[in-house]
Amino acid sequence: MTETQPRPTPRGVTPSDVAVLNAVVKRFTNAKGEEFTAVNGLDLRIRRGEVLAFLGPNGAGKTTTIDMLLGLTRPDSGDVTLFGQAPRQAVRAGQVAAVLQSGGLLPDLTVEATVRMLGSLHPGADPETVMGRAGITRLRDRRVSECSGGEQQRLRFAVALLSNPEFLVLDEPTAGMDVAARRDFWATVREDTQHGMTVMFATHYMEEADQFADRVLMIDEGRVVADGSASSIRARISGRTVSALIAPQDATAVAASPGVRACVARGERYYFDCTDSDALLRLLVTRTSATEIEVAPRSLEEAFMAITNQGRSAQEGPR
Numbered sequence: 001m002t003e004t005q006p007r008p009t010p011r012g013v014t015p016s017d018v019a020v021l022n023a024v025v026k027r028f029t030n031a032k033g034e035e036f037t038a039v040n041g042l043d044l045r046i047r048r049g050e051v052l053a054f055l056g057p058n059g060a061g062k063t064t065t066i067d068m069l070l071g072l073t074r075p076d077s078g079d080v081t082l083f084g085q086a087p088r089q090a091v092r093a094g095q096v097a098a099v100l101q102s103g104g105l106l107p108d109l110t111v112e113a114t115v116r117m118l119g120s121l122h123p124g125a126d127p128e129t130v131m132g133r134a135g136i137t138r139l140r141d142r143r144v145s146e147c148s149g150g151e152q153q154r155l156r157f158a159v160a161l162l163s164n165p166e167f168l169v170l171d172e173p174t175a176g177m178d179v180a181a182r183r184d185f186w187a188t189v190r191e192d193t194q195h196g197m198t199v200m201f202a203t204h205y206m207e208e209a210d211q212f213a214d215r216v217l218m219i220d221e222g223r224v225v226a227d228g229s230a231s232s233i234r235a236r237i238s239g240r241t242v243s244a245l246i247a248p249q250d251a252t253a254v255a256a257s258p259g260v261r262a263c264v265a266r267g268e269r270y271y272f273d274c275t276d277s278d279a280l281l282r283l284l285v286t287r288t289s290a291t292e293i294e295v296a297p298r299s300l301e302e303a304f305m306a307i308t309n310q311g312r313s314a315q316e317g318p319r
């Protein structure tokens with residue numbers, strides 16, 4: 001080992017690792033008393049400075065994984081370390097903070113009182129600055145119960161910034177925010193990541209993952225199904241999508257032609273997933289009355305649908 005290489009701790013965690021999950025399993029019992037596995041042998045290593053998007057269909061195990069990462073629940077087997085120690089220790093030390101989907105706020109306090117009260121728990125916290133960074137200064141006198149869902153998310157974000165954490169974990173942070181609030185939110189996070197903060201965020205908004213993450217982790221049924229940059233995951237599904245305004249009977253004929261793998265209708269527009277977009281374009285132009293034809297590379301959302309179980313239903317077309 002050279003001097004420049006980080007020295008591994010006895011558990012194989014290096015100083016560049018923010019979080020390490022080894023073969024983590026979490027089981028729950030459903031209402032009928034049957035046991036099922038929500039997180040199924042998950043391995044994950046998050047390195048300093050990464051912005052990791054955490055994607056998966058409903059019930060895939062994202063929140064359960066985040067809860068284990070934050071020490072809110074313990075795995076049935078496997079282990080989790082944050083900054084080389086137990087998650088709760090890292091949370092107590094203020095090294096990690098989270099914006100979770102619900103809870104954590106007292107409805108009768110004002111926004112400012114919430115930030116000041118929780119700020120008093122962290123030496124060096126600067127309530128004014130975090131309110132500014134989270135865009136809630138103008139809401140300072142509003143009671144939490146009177147804030148909208150998106151405003152409450154911004155307040156949770158402000159609270160998470162109070163400890164000046166090295167690692168920020170966000171569970172669907174922009175749920176309920178309007179377009180402008182989401183844009184402002186990500187601008188703030190981007191600024192923080194430029195100063196070296198590590199961020200992991202779970203989201204159902206694929207464009208957020210595409211735009212803001214340098215790594216995308218997809219899980220399904222508690223297992224990792226894809227891990228890499230958004231572009232590398234998009235590249236896993238070849239071909240292009242050709243779409244057009246076209247009569248339903250023409251769409252059915254086109255969907256049955258060679259090289260068309262799937263066809264989905266959204267309103268009047270039909271989307272054809274195909275291996276040869278040139279051949280399909282010729283067919284649409286010469287044999288149908290299709291208009292407003294568009295050719296697009298595959299999106300992260302399409303990759304997500306194809307890679308996760310949701311692909312099965314999404315690929316059903318008019319055939």
Ligand SMILES: Nc1ncnc2c1ncn2[C@@H]1O[C@H](COP(=O)(O)OP(=O)(O)OP(=O)(O)O)[C@@H](O)[C@H]1O
Pocket residue numbers: 028029030038056057058059060061062063064065
């Ligand atoms: N405390 C619990 N008791 C029983 N089942 C649970 C519990 N918490 C989660 N589950 C179940 O575990 C599975 C994974 O849930 P989890 O909340 O981690 O999924 P998720 O990926 O965050 O989903 P979503 O995108 O809908 O928020 C789901 O089937 C959920 O119903």
